[in-house]
Amino acid sequence: MKADAFQGMTGGNMLRGMLVEVQRRTATVRDEAGKETLCAYSPGIRLGEFSNFAVGDQVEYYPGGATQEPLITAILPRTSKISRPGPGERHARELILAANVDLLVVTVAAAQPTFHPRLLDRYLAVAERFGIKALICINKCDLQPVIPPEALYLETIGYDRVACSAETGEGLEKLRVKLRGRLAVLSGPSGAGKSSLIAALVPDADPRIGEVRESDGRGRHTTTTSHLYATPDGVRIIDTPGLRELGLWNVQPAEVAEMWRDFRPYLGKCRFTDCAHRTEPDCAVRAAVDAGAIPDFRLQSYYRVLDTLSGDD
Ligand SMILES: Nc1nc2c(ncn2[C@@H]2O[C@H](COP(=O)(O)OP(=O)(O)OP(=O)(O)O)[C@@H](O)[C@H]2O)c(=O)[nH]1
Ligand SMILES: [Mg+2]
Ligand SMILES: [Zn+2]
Known part of the structure; x- marks a missing residue:
């Protein structure tokens, strides 16, 4: 359906709201006043880089009328997202x-x-x-x-x-x-x-x-x-569901170390530039742990995530 044809049909009566729940064929939209509307997705909608509709998304929607059911017509740019790997081969798609x-x-x-x-x-x-x-x-x-x-x-x-x-x-x-x-x-x-x-x-x-x-x-x-x-x-x-797979996939070991904020002052100071802070000599992160500046549990939880990435977990 062309956008202007749609505008004609709905009388341009578009609202903005936030998705509170997302299903396969419908989603519930909440407006500023707290009113919730169950909407279908406009058939012409292109998700592209948005990947999928998610709870918290801001959308434009048509709240419904005599001849047309409520429809989500557009998704607005996101300020942040959290995601997990989608199903299928090598988790290529993020959800x-x-x-x-x-x-x-x-x-x-x-x-x-x-x-x-x-x-x-x-x-x-x-x-x-x-x-x-x-x-x-x-x-x-x-x-x-x-x-x-x-x-x-x-x-x-x-x-x-x-x-x-x-x-x-x-x-x-x-x-x-x-x-x-x-x-x-x-x-x-x-x-x-x-x-x-x-x-x-x-x-x-x-x-x-x-x-x-x-x-x-x-x-x-x-x-x-x-x-x-x-x-x-x-x-x-x-x-949200308690998900193990949340967030930490498709990342390099060096990126994982960056996520440990107490490691950051030491990163780049190891002897090897690609140091994984495991058994390499002259590792600045392990030296900080040995000196008591970083507690050992932080190193262990970092290893745990690295192991998950390489599929050993
Ligand atoms: N003693 C105690 N039990 C709690 C407390 N909060 C939750 N529970 C109990 O813990 C159990 C799990 O609670 P849920 O709220 O379903 O946990 P959840 O994090 O939503 O779990 P998922 O939906 O499976 O991810 C239930 O039996 C709750 O009654 C608490 O503060 N004290
Ligand atoms: Mg729960
Ligand atoms: Zn190191």
Whole structure:
């Protein structure tokens, strides 16, 4: 359909809104006032570099009329994205999981599932890769109130943190203040309590919440699609599935080291320019670890991500 023909049909009555949920044939658009409209995609739309429609995308849409169903007609440029590899051969295509977010809330549990610093580091690296500010959210502090030393260290290198409990409500007000005025995405392993936090923060939200399996203490991948929730007081937050594949593929080892912000002062100072900071002699990063300037867990979590890239994990 030609653009002007479409304009004629809709009377030029186009609106702007943000995608709150994306399905194969339809997407839900939310306008400024909070009104949601289920729209089909305009057949003529070309996604090109946008790859796919994603939660958080700003779109133009026609809200529907007597002869025409609601239709999304255009997608507007993104300020940011987070993505994962798409299905198929060598993950050639990227799949955008959320667009235009300006805060990545790395959500982990203080216990159940067990706290692993390498998971925190992995998600922080994702934020670094996509140039999005990160906030560490340690949930389930009702089960384990002591802040892990690794999280204390991460604060010293500039990562903001909040400890909270979706169960008791502790720390939620602090979290709410940090979320206000932003478009945030909750990311982190399955079972950390992302959906539970949404349910506690957003009135009327009713996300699915799943038990942590008793047998292995892991989450059950309860959330399967991303969804954007909003409150009247300016909190906009996207719930996502706990995805391992998030963000860190199709990158070179040298790029991975850049995502460890405490490594940066030492990069380029190793004897070998292509140093992977493993066993090479005169490695400035390992020297910094040996000297206690960087804790060992950071090196271990960096190795873990490198191993994942080469398929050993
Ligand atoms: N004790 C305690 N349990 C919690 C807390 N937050 C969530 N849970 C429980 O943890 C389990 C997993 O919660 P979900 O909110 O489904 O976790 P999720 O991060 O959304 O998991 P996925 O959707 O699978 O990625 C549920 O049994 C929740 O009741 C908390 O603060 N304290
Ligand atoms: Mg969930
Ligand atoms: Zn090195």
